[in-house]
Amino acid sequence: MIEISDLVRSELQTYASRGIFQNFSVSNSGSKNLKFKFNWLSKKPFSLRLNTEKCQIELQDVLPAVHFRSDMDKAFREFLGSRSALSVPSHRRLDENRFAIHVKNRHQNLSVIVNFSKEDATKAAKISINLLHEIFNNFLAEGPYQNYMVEVFNEPEE
Amino acid sequence: MIMNIGAANSARTPLLVIASNKTIGEDDTEHGIQTAYQQSQTDGLKKWGKRLITPNRIYEYAAYAFRQLKTGVPKPVHLDFHGEISRARFEEPGELQYYYDKTRYRTESKAHPNPADITKAVEMIQRAERPMIVASTGVFYDKAWDPLLRVAEKNDIAVTESAPMRGHFSDGHYLSASTGLDAVRSADLVVLIGQYCMPSIGEFAFGPDAKWIRIDPDASDIGRNLPIDLGIVSSEKAALEALEDALPSRTRQSWRDELAAARKAFDDQSEEYYNLGLKYSADTDSIHPAVIGQHLHDFLYTGDIAPEQTTVVSGGYGIGRYTRRYLRGFRPGQICNGAYQYGAIGPDIGYAVGVGAAVQNGVGPQAPYKGAPIFGITGDAGAAYSIMEFETLSKYRIPTIMIVYNNNAWGVWTSGAGRGAVRAQHMYLFQENLRYEKIAEALGCNGEYVTSPDQMTPALDRAYKLASDEGISTLINCQGKKEFWTNQYPPSMPRHFAPGALAYYK
Incomplete structure (x- = not known):
């Protein structure tokens, strides 16, 4: 039987092999918690933790420096909640019957947790990566976050 | 220089x-x-x-x-x-x-695609459910807009643009994705054609699962910055003609529907920004850039002027992030994006001299609009560099209407005190409410000073009449507020999005 860890690792490796991710690495290999790190949409590397026992993928500290219950915190939760709305094209729509998304704000760092069942491990990995893309190219791109990106992600002003 | x-x-x-x-x-x-x-x-x-x-x-x-x-x-x-x-x-x-x-002394011969590569491209396009062409600089230079249209329509392939010029695929076409930002995110196959200035991963908003085809005349550049699934060495026109011959006819109704929904969402957001802009303008006795953009849009595309007529030099730093949203390209060379990739501050008025001369003389794709007035957009910092070009515009009677967004500061002024550099803040600021239009008047042009939304369209009317009837250029000095770029006035300074209408550097 193929382990969840192998399925998720294989899916993420595909992105690395295609050149989408740079500096892709895996740590704690062999334990129930794997950590993946890679560079992609920002200078700061992304960190993705897989908990094989709980069948959870956590996008760790995706958005730093966001106060709990701030407008941005609320807007972010609303945005993730809207990913399963009918207004989202069906091929990008999140199936909330198969995947449960939670947001965690700890020490002003927003993380996203994707819960899935064993048979959906590969899909969960893909969804997690696409969620990251939606966060950076939809939520942050279309919202009033220019100053946030400059101040927190050190994006150039121009 | x-x-x-x-x-x-x-x-x-x-x-x-x-x-x-x-x-x-x-x-x-x-x-x-x-x-x-x-x-x-x-x-x-x-x-x-x-x-x-x-x-x-x-x-x-x-x-x-x-x-x-x-x-x-x-x-x-x-x-x-x-x-x-x-x-x-x-x-x-x-x-x-x-x-x-x-x-x-030279040849007019151009590279043609390898038939095996075209076969592979057709297979990839047929497997895709939401293919999108990015029609870039090379499509314009190779004058390939006609085969581009035929390829897009034959196989229902969406088209967006990325180039120093826009309009080689009409924003009014049902397959246009230039204002369909959400559709860009949905594309599962991207065909880059003539994309000389290559984005890196993440600069274009396509999703991580999209496949990439790149068509370019220079083999040595294919694979640079962005890993490709298929590279085709060819002139843009030859490749598009070969694709047109090889592709079967196909209708992708759900993709068309998704494109239409994405364009509507974009227009709804533009409307939202305009309504916010009206409120902010009223609150501050000034004119917000979203209001400038919407009024310009209505003047150029929904009034008496033929929508495809007016060539626009789309410049400016902060103002450009709003006006780009409202500008449309319906034919080749209609929008000229001066800031493309280099982001130079200041050449916009000089750029308008060149574009204006091209239209005045009916050069290339400007031929059907020979003699028509052109528009340009820049900021106060940009105007400071090349405002003397109003003398050139006046001397040669190049009919140009230049909108100068005057917010009393450099666009990056929030980098001053806002980021802790309090002592440096003064360097980012101009004196308040400077009357740049007086300089244009002194140089033989006309000047307008707009300080509220209700003044914008009448100023455009007057300026256009002077340009059209007498070849006299106008500087429209639009008084804004530097605070519009702060979090106090969301969306403050909108972010770039590429490719498409909002693209700035690519």
């Missing part, structure tokens, strides 16, 4: 820079003025350069220059020459070295 050559280099403009120099006979003496070795000054900003030394090789090096300008992927060419060259005179072709008739 160097900044403009840099801008041309980034935009892949075939710009010929001819610059004089002192004499070889007085080399190293500093006799007279303006001793400079020029070629090193344009290192990295050109495709090719030569310091002409031998007078009877002028013809030969002119041929070199034009071969570089007219073939492959263009960029600036820099020729500099000393006094002995410019004073040389020749009576017969036989006096020139390496002379032969100009019909023989």
Whole structure:
């Protein structure tokens, strides 16, 4: 039987092999918690933790420096909640019957947790990566976050 | 000058820079003025350069220059020459070295695609459910907009644009994705055509699962910055014609529906920004950039002027992030994006002189609109660099209406006190409410000063009439507030999004 860890690792490796991710690495290999790190949409590397026992993928500290219950915190939760709305094209729509998304704000760092069942491990990995893309190219791109990106992600002003 | 050559280099403009120099006979003496070795000054900003030394090789090096300008992927060419060259005179072709008739000095031949590559491309396009073409600089330079349209319509392939110019695929077409940002995120196959300035991963908003085809005349560039699934070496027009022959007819109704929904969502957001802009304008006794953008849109595209008529030089830093949203390209060369890739501050008015001259003389795709007024957009910082070009506009009667967004500051002023550099804040600011239109008036043009939304359209009307009837240019000084870029006025400064209508650098 193929382990969840192998399925998720294989899916993420595909992105690395295609050149989408740079500096892709895996740590704690062999334990129930794997950590993946890679560079992609920002200078700061992304960190993705897989908990094989709980069948959870956590996008760790995706958005730093966001106060709990701030407008941005609320807007972010609303945005993730809207990913399963009918207004989202069906091929990008999140199936909330198969995947449960939670947001965690700890020490002003927003993380996203994707819960899935064993048979959906590969899909969960893909969804997690696409969620990251939606966060950076939809939520942050279309919202009033220019100053946030400059101040927190050190994006150039121009 | 160097900044403009840099801008041309980034935009892949075939710009010929001819610059004089002192004499070889007085080399190293500093006799007279303006001793400079020029070629090193344009290192990295050109495709090719030569310091002409031998007078009877002028013809030969002119041929070199034009071969570089007219073939492959263009960029600036820099020729500099000393006094002995410019004073040389020749009576017969036989006096020139390496002379032969100009019909023989270069070829018009262009690369055609390998049929096996076209077959692979067709397979990939047929497997895709949401294919999208990014029609970039090369499509315009190769005049490939007609086969582009036929390919898109034959197989229902969406098209967006990325280039220093927009309009080679009409924003009004049902397959246009230039204002369909959400559709960009949905594309599962991206076909980059003539994308000379290559984005890196993440610069274009396509999803991580999208496959990539790149069609380019330069094999050595395919695979740079962005890993591709299929590369095709070809001129853009030849590749599009080959695809047109090879692709089957197909309708993708759900993709069309998704494109339409994405465009509607974009328009809804533009409307939202406009309504916010009206409120902010009223709160501050000024005019918000979203209001400028919407009024300009209505004036150019929904009033008495034919929507495809007016060429616009889309410049400015902060203002550009709003006005780009409201500008439309319905035909080739309708929007000129001066800031493309280099992000130079200040060339916009000078750029408008060039664009205005092209329209005034009916050059290339501007031919059907010969003599029509053009519009330009810039900010107060940009105007400061090249406002003297209003003298040029006046002298040559180039009918131009230039919108100057005046927010009393450089667009990056929030980098001052807002980021802790309190002592440096003054460097980012201008004196308040400066009357730039008075400078234009002093130079023989017309000036308008707009301080509220209700003044905008009447100012456009007056300016357009003067330009159209008398060839007189106008500077419309739109008084805004620098605070509109702060979090106090969301969406403050909107972010870039590429490719498409909101793209700035790519």
